[in-house]
Amino acid sequence: MATIKLNKTELKTQKNLLEQLTKYLPTLQLKKQQLQAELETIKNNESKVLAEIERKRNSISKWSVLLSQKLTINIYQTVQIEEVLTEIENIAGVDVPVFKDVVFKPFIYSFFIKPIWVDRAKKELRELVAEREKLKIVRQKMEIIAEELRQTSIKVNLFEKRLIPQCKENIKKIKIFLGDQEIAAICNAKIAKDKLKRKDEVVAEAV
Numbered sequence: 001m002a003t004i005k006l007n008k009t010e011l012k013t014q015k016n017l018l019e020q021l022t023k024y025l026p027t028l029q030l031k032k033q034q035l036q037a038e039l040e041t042i043k044n045n046e047s048k049v050l051a052e053i054e055r056k057r058n059s060i061s062k063w064s065v066l067l068s069q070k071l072t073i074n075i076y077q078t079v080q081i082e083e084v085l086t087e088i089e090n091i092a093g094v095d096v097p098v099f100k101d102v103v104f105k106p107f108i109y110s111f112f113i114k115p116i117w118v119d120r121a122k123k124e125l126r127e128l129v130a131e132r133e134k135l136k137i138v139r140q141k142m143e144i145i146a147e148e149l150r151q152t153s154i155k156v157n158l159f160e161k162r163l164i165p166q167c168k169e170n171i172k173k174i175k176i177f178l179g180d181q182e183i184a185a186i187c188n189a190k191i192a193k194d195k196l197k198r199k200d201e202v203v204a205e206a207v
Contacts, residue, residue, distance in 0.1 A: 004170050004173070004174065006173070006174050006177040006178070007174070007178075008178065010170075010174060011171065011174045011175065011178065014167055014170045014171045014174065015171060017167055018164065018167040018168065018171065021159055021163055021164050021167060022164065024159070025156070025159045025160070025164070028152060028155050028156050028159060029156055031092045031093065031152050032149065032152045032153060032156055034091070034092040035091075035092050035094075035145055035148055035149040035152060036149060038091050038092070038145055039142065039145050039146060039149060042138060042141055042142045042145060043142070045138055046135070046138050046139065046142065049131060049134055049135045049138055050135065052131050053128065053131045053132060053135065056124065056127055056128045056131060057128065059124060060121075060124055060125065060128060063117060063120075063121070066115070066117055066121070067121070073109045073118070075118060075121055075122065075125070076125075077105075077107050078104070078107045078121075078122040078125065078126070079104060079122070079125045079126050079129045080104060080105040080107070081102055081103070081104060081105070081129065081133070082103045082104060082105045083102075083103040084099075084101075084102055084103075084133050084137070085099075085100040085101045085102070085103060086098060086099055086100055086137060087100055091145065092148070094144060094145065094148045096140075096141045096144050096145060097137050097140055097141055098137070098141070099133065099134040099137040099138065101130070102126070102129065102130040102133050104126060104129075
């Protein structure tokens with residue numbers, strides 16, 4: 001840190017800086033708490049989505065052997081994604097994506113040439129794909145919040161452990177210096193007064 005000037009102007013500057021830092025710190029601390037809480041919520045949500053994916057996989061595994069049958073249609077073409085719909089949510093000043101839905105590409109097939117299980121397969125496979133896309137968005141959201149929390153934690157630590165203590169130390173140092181200067185000025189004035197008094201006494205004795 002640059003050497004501070006030991007004068008009243010610098011003292012005022014340091015006091016103003018300390019006031020600003022002290023005023024802004026609670027805002028940073030609150031943001032940190034909000035981000036920590038949100039990160040925990042997202043982690044819980046991630047666990048729920050993972051559990052739902054596992055549940056759907058287990059459900060599909062019960063009939064997945066049917067997928068090996070030779071069909072006139074490709075069942076996997078029914079789950080081709082056209083668009084993943086998301087919205088933007090602001091959390092503690094940070095914009096994050098929120099999963100809404102998955103739009104699949106249109107796939108038309110004849111009801112007369114498909115086995116009866118195809119509709120169910122399409123439905124469950126699309127549900128599984130949608131959950132996987134939701135998981136991607138949840139993890140993207142988690143990364144954004146985690147990075148913002150990291151940056152905010154750095155700022156809080158900087159304020160608490162460096163900027164505010166340093167500012168207080170600067171104020172203390174300037175006050176001590178100015179106090180010493182004031183005492184020295186008083187002493188010098190007293191010495192000058194005593195010298196003048198003695199000079200006047202010498203002059204009076206000589207008359």
